Amino acid sequence: MSSFKFYIPTAVECDRGISRKIGEILKSNQAQKALIVTDQGIRKAGLLRTIEQSLTEHEISYDVFDETEPNPSAESIMKGLERLKTVGTDHVVAVGGGSSIDTAKGIAIMACNTGHILDYEGVGKIPNPGYPLIVIPTTAGTGSEVTASTIVTNSLTRFKTAVISPYLFPKLALLDAELTLKLPADITAATGMDSLTHAIESYTSKTATPISRAFAIQAIELIGRNLPKAYYVGDDIESRENMLVASMLAGAAFSQSRLGNVHAISHTLGGIFNIAHGIANAVLLPYVMKFNLPACPDKMRDIASALGADTTGLTFREAGDKALQLVCSMNEALHIPRTIQQLGVSLELLPKMVEDSMRSGNVLINPRLTTPADIKAIIENAYQGNL
Numbered sequence: 001m002s003s004f005k006f007y008i009p010t011a012v013e014c015d016r017g018i019s020r021k022i023g024e025i026l027k028s029n030q031a032q033k034a035l036i037v038t039d040q041g042i043r044k045a046g047l048l049r050t051i052e053q054s055l056t057e058h059e060i061s062y063d064v065f066d067e068t069e070p071n072p073s074a075e076s077i078m079k080g081l082e083r084l085k086t087v088g089t090d091h092v093v094a095v096g097g098g099s100s101i102d103t104a105k106g107i108a109i110m111a112c113n114t115g116h117i118l119d120y121e122g123v124g125k126i127p128n129p130g131y132p133l134i135v136i137p138t139t140a141g142t143g144s145e146v147t148a149s150t151i152v153t154n155s156l157t158r159f160k161t162a163v164i165s166p167y168l169f170p171k172l173a174l175l176d177a178e179l180t181l182k183l184p185a186d187i188t189a190a191t192g193m194d195s196l197t198h199a200i201e202s203y204t205s206k207t208a209t210p211i212s213r214a215f216a217i218q219a220i221e222l223i224g225r226n227l228p229k230a231y232y233v234g235d236d237i238e239s240r241e242n243m244l245v246a247s248m249l250a251g252a253a254f255s256q257s258r259l260g261n262v263h264a265i266s267h268t269l270g271g272i273f274n275i276a277h278g279i280a281n282a283v284l285l286p287y288v289m290k291f292n293l294p295a296c297p298d299k300m301r302d303i304a305s306a307l308g309a310d311t312t313g314l315t316f317r318e319a320g321d322k323a324l325q326l327v328c329s330m331n332e333a334l335h336i337p338r339t340i341q342q343l344g345v346s347l348e349l350l351p352k353m354v355e356d357s358m359r360s361g362n363v364l365i366n367p368r369l370t371t372p373a374d375i376k377a378i379i380e381n382a383y384q385g386n387l
């Protein structure tokens with residue numbers, strides 16, 4: 001690549017316990033009232049307690065919208081917007097995983113734009129910046145705290161649509177590993193593999209840049225070293241923190257490069273079958289890596305090295321095979337199913353799955369040229385376990 005741009009306006013602060021500074025931060029931003037966007041699981045787990053205390057201590061009034069749903073629908077975003085307008089807030093704070101963050105992005109942007117969130121499907125269609133958004137991720141996976149996109153499901157068509165605009169970059173991301181210590185192992189696995197998928201798809205994307213590749217390869221290395229420990233030990237704060245950093249780095253990488261076929265297909269599976277995003281990516285990743293390997297064996301070799309393989313004396317292709325094996329071993333260690341059939345996918349809707357996947361802009365920047373027949377074959381292989 002001879003020319004490229006790099007743009008991430010989001011400030012990032014990482015420290016243990018930093019989420020307790022939210023009141024102080026909002027005060028210094030002259031905030032009067034904040035809308036916290038989260039889900040009921042986060043609230044029940046008690047993760048809002050110290051954040052609410054901090055807001056009260058700094059006399060920031062707030063309201064909580066906890067109706068975020070997995071694979072958030074456009075309706076849930078418009079419902080959150082109604083709440084924002086009713087209670088009259090001037091800042092939005094997302095506390096949660098990718099669904100809460102994407103819902104908060106939709107609410108914050110629609111606060112200053114007319115119409116419906118689905119009117120803005122695609123790239124660069126939003127005319128006005130939204131309310132300031134501060135993001136506190138409670139999973140290490142989505143990277144949405146540093147990206148310019150929100151993923152919204154159209155409940156009528158079950159199509160997951162991407163709204164992409166520089167106005168969707170949050171103002172600030174607070175990475176607080178203390179909030180992730182009690183994350184259940186299965187969610188640690190699924191979200192961590194989502195991050196690894198972001199990093200690998202970004203690294204191999206046709207539109208990767210020298211800066212996005214630097215972020216992506218660092219994320220791959222951190223995930224290889226820390227995800228198994230975060231999964232098996234859980235309250236190991238160092239591995240949790242490293243996963244939060246890796247997730248942010250992978251997000252920063254793909255905010256520049258976009259993704260590839262794994263996300264094109266997984267968004268389809270999420271939209272049609274309501275399958276959790278991270279787990280769908282984890283299962284699909286090896287099948288797409290195998291498909292992509294002939295197109296970018298040199299980059300696959302780099303991925304194998306970042307994941308700890310000794311690639312001395314191997315050809316690019318042999319080393320790339322090691323990357324595939326290591327990702328499969330990681331899935332196995334994290335008890336991720338081998339097939340999308342095990343996730344509840346049915347092939348009855350295969351033509352729609354192929355059609356919806358091809359609609360994703362991610363197919364166009366996947367490293368290997370991809371036809372509808374290729375997508376069909378990848379889905380069938382992932383269904384049957386043909387690797």
Ligand SMILES: [Fe+2]
Binds near residue numbers: 142194198263277281
């Ligand atoms: Fe993702």
